[in-house]
Amino acid sequence: MSEGLSLLSLFASSFLSATLLPGNSEAVLVALLLSxxxxxxLLVLxxxxxxxxxxVTxxxxxxxxxxxxxxxWQEKAAGWLKRYGAVALLLSWMPVMGDLLCLLAGWMRIPWRPVLFFLCLGKALRYVVVAAATLQGMMWWH
Structure with a gap:
């Protein structure tokens, strides 16, 4: 598979993973890292x-x-958002709960700047951890 097609596949999988649709972005990232x-x-980015x-969608x-x-789940997510504000979006990577946090952040009209910052930071940290663990495992086996 070409690099461009690999990156497009990763983008699509990652986008879908942020919705209620299945995307398996971690598995795609790990497969592309291993290959x-x-x-x-660039893969993490x-x-x-x-x-x-x-x-954001x-x-x-x-x-x-x-x-x-x-x-x-909605009550729990709304409670986190009321208590912590946009910082709760650091957990936006979590399955199901993260989707609700994002929906509720929009519904509660939390300002865009902190929403974007914490949402993107939470997502990035998850992929950095997955990539680091994968690369560390690769080095351990060699």
Whole structure:
């Protein structure tokens, strides 16, 4: 697979992973790291951009379509956002809960600047940890 196609696949998987659709971005990132498809920093950057774009999409949806039904997860996520504000979006990488945090951040009209900062930072940290663990494991086996 060409480098461009690998990066596009990683972006798409990362974007989808930030929605309720399955994307398996960590698995794609690890596979591309193991195959040497591109430089590790570029793979982490592309995964972060794709996943952050998906998270921002959820924030926008939250601003457009206020949530009406209250679920246990929604109440928990809203509680974190009320207590910690945009800092709670450091957890936006978490499955299901992260999607709700992003939707609720939009619904609660949390200002864009802190939303973007903490959302992107949380997503980036996750991919840095995954890449570092993968690369460390590769060095250990060689």
């Amino acid at each position: 040497g498809a591109s430089k590790p920093w 592309i995964a972060t951009i794709g996943n952050s774009a998906g998270g 959820n924030v926008i949806l939250g601003r457009l379509f206020p949530l009406r039904k209250t679920s246990r």
